[in-house]
Amino acid sequence: MGMTVAEKILARASGLPAVKVGDVVEPKIDLAMSHENAALVINQFLEVYKETGFEAKVWDPSRVAIIFDHRVPAESAKTATNQKKVRDFVARHAISKFHDIRGDIGGICHQILPESGYVRPGAVVVGTDSHTTSHGALGAFAFGIGATEMASVWTLGYAVNIEVPATIMINVRGTFPPFVGPKDLILHIIGRLTAQGANFRVIEFHGETIRKMATSGRLVLCNMSVEAGATAGIVPADEETIRYLREEAGVANSVTLVPPDDDASYIQVLDIDVSALVPQIACPHTVDNVKPIDQVAGTPVQQIVIGSCTNGRFDDLEVAAGILRGKKVAAGTRMLVFPASGRIYQKAIDRGLVADFMKAGAVVMNPGCGPCLGIHEGALGDGEVALSTTNRNFKGRMGNPNSGVYLCSPAVAAASAVTGMITDPRKGGASA
Amino acid sequence: MTNVAFKLGDDISTDVIYPGRYMATVLPNETPQFAFADYAEFNGKLKAKKVPPGSAIVGGKNFGCGSSREQAVSTLKGYELIIVAEGFARIFLQNAINLGLRLVTAPGIEANEGDNLEIGDHQVKNLTTGTVVDIVQLPKARQVIMEAGGLIPFTRKRLMEEQQKGARKP
Numbered sequence: 309m310g311m312t313v314a315e316k317i318l319a320r321a322s323g324l325p326a327v328k329v330g331d332v333v334e335p336k337i338d339l340a341m342s343h344e345n346a347a348l349v350i351n352q353f354l355e356v357y358k359e360t361g362f363e364a365k366v367w368d369p370s371r372v373a374i375i376f377d378h379r380v381p382a383e384s385a386k387t388a389t390n391q392k393k394v395r396d397f398v399a400r401h402a403i404s405k406f407h408d409i410r411g412d413i414g415g416i417c418h419q420i421l422p423e424s425g426y427v428r429p430g431a432v433v434v435g436t437d438s439h440t441t442s443h444g445a446l447g448a449f450a451f452g453i454g455a456t457e458m459a460s461v462w463t464l465g466y467a468v469n470i471e472v473p474a475t476i477m478i479n480v481r482g483t484f485p486p487f488v489g490p491k492d493l494i495l496h497i498i499g500r501l502t503a504q505g506a507n508f509r510v511i512e513f514h515g516e517t518i519r520k521m522a523t524s525g526r527l528v529l530c531n532m533s534v535e536a537g538a539t540a541g542i543v544p545a546d547e548e549t550i551r552y553l554r555e556e557a558g559v560a561n562s563v564t565l566v567p568p569d570d571d572a573s574y575i576q577v578l579d580i581d582v583s584a585l586v587p588q589i590a591c592p593h594t595v596d597n598v599k600p601i602d603q604v605a606g607t608p609v610q611q612i613v614i615g616s617c618t619n620g621r622f623d624d625l626e627v628a629a630g631i632l633r634g635k636k637v638a639a640g641t642r643m644l645v646f647p648a649s650g651r652i653y654q655k656a657i658d659r660g661l662v663a664d665f666m667k668a669g670a671v672v673m674n675p676g677c678g679p680c681l682g683i684h685e686g687a688l689g690d691g692e693v694a695l696s697t698t699n700r701n702f703k704g705r706m707g708n709p710n711s712g713v714y715l716c717s718p719a720v721a722a723a724s725a726v727t728g729m730i731t732d733p734r735k736g737g738a739s740a
Numbered sequence: 741m742t743n744v745a746f747k748l749g750d751d752i753s754t755d756v757i758y759p760g761r762y763m764a765t766v767l768p769n770e771t772p773q774f775a776f777a778d779y780a781e782f783n784g785k786l787k788a789k790k791v792p793p794g795s796a797i798v799g800g801k802n803f804g805c806g807s808s809r810e811q812a813v814s815t816l817k818g819y820e821l822i823i824v825a826e827g828f829a830r831i832f833l834q835n836a837i838n839l840g841l842r843l844v845t846a847p848g849i850e851a852n853e854g855d856n857l858e859i860g861d862h863q864v865k866n867l868t869t870g871t872v873v874d875i876v877q878l879p880k881a882r883q884v885i886m887e888a889g890g891l892i893p894f895t896r897k898r899l900m901e902e903q904q905k906g907a908r909k910p
Binding site for chain 1 (some may be wrong): 753755756759760761762763765766767778796801802805806807808809810811813827829830831834835838839879880881882884885890891892894895896898899900902903
């Protein structure tokens with residue numbers, strides 16, 4: 309029987325000719341990513357070596373990536389001390405894929421990995437972050453793990469006792485209408501599958517719409533696959549993947565594509581036509597509480613956020629700036645923009661987008677996770693509402709349990725900034 | 741007998757279990773103070789040691805969804821709570837196994853705060869209401885990690901075996 313992309317990758321990485329759903333495998337890890345929580349990974353890693361008599365040694369420092377993004381620059385002495393501890397470890401163990409708080413090579417881990425050419429089709433990528441699913445956009449099998457599991461990977465170089473997951477196939481056809489795009493598609497999918505609909509499963513994206521979609525859009529789909537519970541999201545690598553790796557990630561060496569077999573077996577198949585899709589909004593307090601925009605248009609919004617590992621890429625900023633240009637953020641509403649990496653920030657400056665945002669009244673912040681997880685900036689006040697291009701709206705997510713977060717595309721966020729209420733960008737952004 | 745200390749619904753995220761603003765605290769023994777920090781009453785009871793070890797939290801479907809933060813597990817492990825739910829999100833389930841937090845998957849479980857449960861190997865009986873539901877067992881691959889006492893001892897053992905063989909796994 310044929311294999312899905314996930315099955316093929318797991319078979320290769322486990323040194324087996326074939327695997328099937330439910331098999332227990334121990335795949336070799338091609339890339340192991342952590343962010344600030346490397347501080348906990350280090351703690352658990354040293355615990356593994358305790359009383360073994362062996363010197364604690366990372367199995368392959370060239371395959372470990374550490375990117376500071378969750379709390380940058382540090383918001384507290386505690387975070388700063390954790391970051392210092394990680395820096396010391398990085399130096400001692402000669403970890404080269406380290407991205408400190410910097411304007412040139414810094415940014416959000418799920419943007420830094422692809423743009424630095426660290427992720428290749430067919431790779432097994434683990435990360436101590438649930439949105440590690442993002443990297444399936446390049447045809448990799450990428451999944452989130454906890455800190456202790458990462459400590460195990462740092463020790464052994466492979467993941468222990470992984471069950472081969474079943475795969476859901478999603479076929480997407482049709483052309484997106486104006487102001488509708490990948491974010492609306494994935495919100496629609498999560499609404500249909502529910503927050504647990506893909507738990508312990510992989511989502512494989514297919515169809516003409518996906519083939520025509522840029523890697524930046526595919527990253528949105530795979531990034532939020534975890535919001536339906538998926539272990540991984542995968543877009544089988546193709547010519548666009550090669551274009552991205554060559555032109556945007558500086559990869560010169562050979563790239564091997566890993567397509568699924570024609571007779572691969574899928575546990576569920578979903579067909580979606582995007583030709584008539586309208587902007588989608590995930591309403592408080594679950595990501596699967598998805599509604600077409602007309603059901604929530606007019607809701608007053610106090611904070612607009614554009615950014616994150618989901619929608620902080622250049623084309624997201626370009627769409628938003630295009631809508632805002634020559635307009636003003638409404639009084640009573642504040643708008644925060646977080647480019648996903650220093651490289652994107654620089655391009656946004658060079659192309660005049662940062663000026664567009666600032667003239668409109670938006671605040672452009674440094675690259676990082678920002679307000680998405682309510683750690684150290686952009687918290688909401690009691691009773692306030694945020695409209696955000698981020699990926700989660702759980703109660704308290706943006707720093708305050710007495711507030712609400714709506715999730716949307718960059719186009720909806722920008723149009724709504726102008727009016728101060730949830731606004732359909734197809735209606736001009738002038739009024740609700 | 742297990743007393744139900746806290747009852748929750750579906751899709752309880754790790755942001756609810758351990759809010760993001762406390763994520764700068766990473767060491768497992770320092771995390772319990774922030775368990776369900778936004779639920780002041782339950783958090784207060786935990787910190788005042790009014791919830792005895794071995795008490796249960798009962799949840800619905802998809803318990804532990806969202807962020808992979810391991811603090812959401814260590815914070816509950818610190819009080820030796822048992823989590824009984826209709827289902828668990830993948831990363832939370834794996835983290836719980838890795839750290840030795842006891843999870844019981846019991847589809848259809850119905851219980852209120854104050855109810856007493858009898859958690860057997862195959863069934864959960866609500867002694868207060870008389871209802872009984874079946875437990876879904878963990879897959880074998882995960883049970884072996886539980887039996888080893890968690891992922892740290894499991895990995896340490898593998899490391900020792902590989903070092904003794906003088907060769908790492910190819």
